[in-house]
Amino acid sequence: MFCDLHMHSTASDGTHAPAELARLALAAGLGAIALTDHDTTAGLPACAAACAESGVAFVPGIELSADPGAIWTDIGQAPPERLGTLHILGYFIRHDEPGLQAIHRRLLDARAQRNPRIIANLQALGVEIAYDDVLELARAEGSRVVGRPHIAQVLLKKGYVKSIQDAFARYIGEGKAAYARTDLLPPREAIEAIHGTGGLASMAHPVQLRCHDDAAMDRAVVCLRSWGLDALETRHTDHTPAQVDRYGKLAARLGLLTTGGSDFHGERKPIGLGNQRVPMEVLDRLRAAAKAGG
Numbered sequence: 014m015f016c017d018l019h020m021h022s023t024a025s026d027g028t029h030a031p032a033e034l035a036r037l038a039l040a041a042g043l044g045a046i047a048l049t050d051h052d053t054t055a056g057l058p059a060c061a062a063a064c065a066e067s068g069v070a071f072v073p074g075i076e077l078s079a080d081p082g083a084i085w086t087d088i089g090q091a092p093p094e095r096l097g098t099l100h101i102l103g104y105f106i107r108h109d110e111p112g113l114q115a116i117h118r119r120l121l122d123a124r125a126q127r128n129p130r131i132i133a134n135l136q137a138l139g140v141e142i143a144y145d146d147v148l149e150l151a152r153a154e155g156s157r158v159v160g161r162p163h164i165a166q167v168l169l170k171k172g173y174v175k176s177i178q179d180a181f182a183r184y185i186g187e188g189k190a191a192y193a194r195t196d197l198l199p200p201r202e203a204i205e206a207i208h209g210t211g212g213l214a215s216m217a218h219p220v221q222l223r224c225h226d227d228a229a230m231d232r233a234v235v236c237l238r239s240w241g242l243d244a245l246e247t248r249h250t251d252h253t254p255a256q257v258d259r260y261g262k263l264a265a266r267l268g269l270l271t272t273g274g275s276d277f278h279g280e281r282k283p284i285g286l287g288n289q290r291v292p293m294e295v296l297d298r299l300r301a302a303a304k305a306g307g
């Protein structure tokens with residue numbers, strides 16, 4: 014039996030309601046899932062209840078957007094030419110902890126500043142789009158964490174792009190003309206907030222950090238570990254089999270746990286729930302560590 018420890022609901026930028034994810038997990042034959050919405054825990058209670066009904070084990074999680082630049086500053090290495098993405102996953106979190114909710118509000122603020130900049134960039138490129146179009150779509154889906162996938166959906170609806178992927182490739186992907194960053198949270202604070210809720214912190218999709226080379230990746234993970242990182246997400250849809258192997262070895266060498274998941278977003282991304290076939294033992298080890306030290 015397998016588990017999937019990385020997925021999104023309509024509480025952030027997925028297209029399935031939290032309770033629907035439990036039913037999809039059951040249909041996919043998964044033994045356990047973790048809901049890891051971007052910057053919010055709003056979907057956790059509904060998903061937990063539906064999982065209990067479906068007989069699927071549930072792990073309360075979150076995925077915090079953090080500032081990758083802090084790593085390169087700390088280790089005194091110039092950042093890669095195109096700064097990548099740093100997301101910190103939290104597992105076995107107590108979702109109502111005030112420290113985490115304070116971070117949630119900060120990250121919502123950061124999005125409220127960033128999103129209109131993307132819209133302004135799009136308008137400067139001649140795209141007729143208003144931020145209200147995006148807010149309306151997110152609200153209709155039940156999300157308060159408004160992100161680029163919502164913007165992409167509006168671009169698709171208005172006929173500016175052929176697909177969600179096309180929207181990222183042409184306009185709002187990292188380094189594209191309308192892109193703007195939102196990830197201003199120091200990684201150490203993200204990890205500490207997760208620990209403050211009794212949770213464990215895992216570095217999501219290491220490949221997205223866009224490290225210069227293997228040596229830089231090693232240094233980056235050592236840096237994150239010095240800030241308290243507990244685990245590395247070795248299995249992820251974006252990773253090749255060779256990368257899964259390499260990140261697994263890196264985790265073992267540094268004494269880190271491993272996590273894995275699909276990063277399922279529903280209809281917006283061609284990703285199958287459970288596609289990483291993460292063994293239940295991965296979750297068992299995580300659970301044991303959370304009980305022991307969390």
Ligand code: AMP
Nearest residue numbers: 051159160161162177178181186195278
């Ligand atoms: P945001 O947090 O608002 O910057 O949006 C980040 C989310 O956008 C990610 O979690 C993905 O769901 C999605 N995303 C990022 N890059 C791409 C891409 N190239 N194609 C499709 N979706 C993407």
Ligand code: ZN
Nearest residue numbers: 021026051278
């Ligand atoms: Zn997402």
Ligand code: FE
Nearest residue numbers: 076100217218
């Ligand atoms: Fe992510």
Ligand code: FE
Nearest residue numbers: 019021076276
């Ligand atoms: Fe994700």
